[in-house]
């Protein structure tokens with residue numbers, strides 16, 4: 001056990017994701033059980049630079065496990081991208097006697113920690129928190145399951161109106177350059193076509209399908225925001241090959257980031273939070289806690305990369321159902 005750790009700083013960074021409050025509760029609880037102080041740092045790296053802190057009280061966090069968003073707030077920090085900003089953050093840590101950090105965010109957040117480790121030698125542990133599920137070293141990132149649940153709930157509603165009007169819908173889902181949200185959502189709503197950047201397929205097959213679409217039913221296309229064609233261009237191509245279709249575009253957008261976390265995300269939050277504190281106490285540093293085959297797993301920040309492919313099984317499902 002690393003006895004020298006007495007004060008852990010904790011922050012959420014990048015886009016918020018459902019389950020972040022649950023992870024904060026777990027960190028506070030595990031720190032308390034080990035007699036360690038845990039301080040919340042507000043607005044991601046911005047708060048680390050400015051010393052914008054708040055206390056993490058287990059009795060308050062306990063009541064927020066079910067809430068989306070993050071009570072610590074989050075940010076994308078331009079200042080931390082610069083060495084000057086990171087030096088200022090180092091000063092803040094020293095002044096406040098913080099001797100370990102836990103960061104919850106996406107791959108960008110871990111790149112930030114890696115850059116920070118060049119000038120700061122206190123231990124860092126990362127927790128994957130992003131709706132995109134685009135990080136290696138974990139089967140699930142915190143928030144992904146909730147985002148997919150939100151997406152499918154909304155697409156099911158779109159189907160009701162699409163079927164009533166015999167309309168074609170192009171539904172754009174989030175994920176930045178990752179198609180994970182789109183493929184998972186598209187498969188379980190029974191979409192007629194799913195377009196994701198990782199598939200390596202063009203959309204010509206889809207145009208052939210739309211050409212023969214008889215206008216007597218709904219036709220749902222789920223497209224990831226990272227797919228090169230984009231919802232607008234896809235819509236105009238469809239109209240070119242079949243001018244009789246009645247088409248609408250729905251961009252689900254930030255609704256996918258909000259809402260109460262699913263059971264899976266709450267449980268992930270609890271597991272990741274406790275594991276992060278334990279790993280710091282075990283003397284681990286500069287690693288991300290993940291979950292592979294339902295087992296906790298550590299990946300050094302240097303090896304945490306953006307996931308840019310779907311596995312063979314998902315690819316097969318995409319061929320079978322999304323085409």
Ligand SMILES: Nc1ncnc2c1ncn2[C@@H]1O[C@H](COP(=O)(O)OP(=O)(O)OP(=O)(O)O)[C@@H](O)[C@H]1O
Nearest residue numbers: 014015076077081105106107108109111112115130
């Ligand atoms: N190379 C880097 N050097 C220093 N800081 C970085 C670096 N890359 C990213 N960061 C910091 O990490 C923050 C979070 O990264 P980013 O905005 O990419 O979100 P993310 O953590 O990938 O989360 P999400 O997947 O939700 O977008 C950035 O705003 C920036 O402050």
Ligand SMILES: O=P(O)(O)OC[C@H]1O[C@](O)(CO)[C@@H](O)[C@@H]1O
Nearest residue numbers: 015106130131132174175176257
């Ligand atoms: O909320 P912002 O900063 O516009 O970021 C949007 C991006 O963040 C995410 O929601 C999470 O990374 C992406 O899916 C999306 O492209």
